[in-house]
Amino acid sequence: MKQPGYVHLLQNSELEKRIKQLFEIFSPCRLCPWKCGVNRAKGERGRCNASHRVKVARAIPHFGEEPAISGSRGSGTIFFSHCNLKCCYCQNYQISHEARGEEISARELSSMMLALQDAGCHNINLVSAAHYLPHIISALFQAAQNGLEIPVVYNTNGYEDVLVLQILTGIVDIYLPDAKYAQDEYATMYSSAENYSMINSRAMLEMFRQTGHLVMDSNGIALRGLIVRHLVLPHGISGTTSVLKNLVKLFGPSVSISLMAQYRPCYKAHKFEKLKSGTAGEDYFRAIETLESLGFENGWIQDWETLDASFIPDFTKADTWN
Numbered sequence: 001m002k003q004p005g006y007v008h009l010l011q012n013s014e015l016e017k018r019i020k021q022l023f024e025i026f027s028p029c030r031l032c033p034w035k036c037g038v039n040r041a042k043g044e045r046g047r048c049n050a051s052h053r054v055k056v057a058r059a060i061p062h063f064g065e066e067p068a069i070s071g072s073r074g075s076g077t078i079f080f081s082h083c084n085l086k087c088c089y090c091q092n093y094q095i096s097h098e099a100r101g102e103e104i105s106a107r108e109l110s111s112m113m114l115a116l117q118d119a120g121c122h123n124i125n126l127v128s129a130a131h132y133l134p135h136i137i138s139a140l141f142q143a144a145q146n147g148l149e150i151p152v153v154y155n156t157n158g159y160e161d162v163l164v165l166q167i168l169t170g171i172v173d174i175y176l177p178d179a180k181y182a183q184d185e186y187a188t189m190y191s192s193a194e195n196y197s198m199i200n201s202r203a204m205l206e207m208f209r210q211t212g213h214l215v216m217d218s219n220g221i222a223l224r225g226l227i228v229r230h231l232v233l234p235h236g237i238s239g240t241t242s243v244l245k246n247l248v249k250l251f252g253p254s255v256s257i258s259l260m261a262q263y264r265p266c267y268k269a270h271k272f273e274k275l276k277s278g279t280a281g282e283d284y285f286r287a288i289e290t291l292e293s294l295g296f297e298n299g300w301i302q303d304w305e306t307l308d309a310s311f312i313p314d315f316t317k318a319d320t321w322n
Helices: 005-011 014-024 106-118 130-145 162-167 184-191 196-211 240-251 281-293
Strands: 054-062 075-080 102-104 124-127 152-156 174-177 222-231 256-260 298-301
Touching (some): 005 130, 014 130, 014 162, 054 106, 054 130, 075 106, 102 106, 106 124, 106 130, 130 162, 162 196, 184 196, 196 222, 196 240, 222 240, 240 281, 256 281, 281 298
Parallel strands (some): 075 124, 124 152, 152 174, 174 222, 222 256
Antiparallel strands (some): 054 075, 054 102
8 A cells, every 4th residue: 555645754854844834824823815814822813713722523433425535444534623714504513613622732633543543444534624734734743653654635625725735745645625616705605705716726726736636546445636525505606517617627527526415504504595495406416417518527426315414413412423
């Protein structure tokens, strides 16, 4: 099995340099496109509302990701509290908005990573990690020193700073970004995200530059590459056709796409007329037709007719999905 990139960076001392670079942009904080400039080291909180310590809501083998990520043994998923976006329909609102979780040290986080590897997980899946990157890469450094050797998945809302992503070159093996919106008007209205489409496209281009198209092993498990997620929202809010056309333009039809139908009105979605109901089947079926007409070759679709609310996590429970 090919070693993940961070193992090589550890061996030539480059990983330590990257950690130093990340801490240099931690205070004043410039870890995401908001560039709040607050002194995180002294406890000041910016747009994401995260403090100077890592806060983790859950670390589990997760079987609900794409087949290439979850595989047969699960994805070693670490859900971080807080988020740099404010999506009014967020499924994970208990941790992204309400900040459930526990503050831990980098050493404790490294132990979590090793425990997930010992549990047989195919990868370490970092969910909403941007605002804690210096601490996470420090933890990865410690874990790699103690034998961590499975790929790292960077699972993100796609609202990322290119210069920060460049520091992650060779550290992240698999990028799993959202492409949420085609229109910035909707991105601002429903996620409080400015200039989302431009920032998202530039971020994905950098991710692709680093890792290229998805590469899997003989069992169909992701080793390296880019997988783009797109959630179909009601009433054309997500601009699915435009998003898919942009992805073909940026990466060609070989890019791996996860087209998702699982929208349900969570958190504050009921306050917005167009978000009150779940995605209608016809919306998703049209999205599949668009996907096929544009010639996409790789990826996954969901069976809209069999979807229910069981996939929505409840972080108040010990067993998050039950």
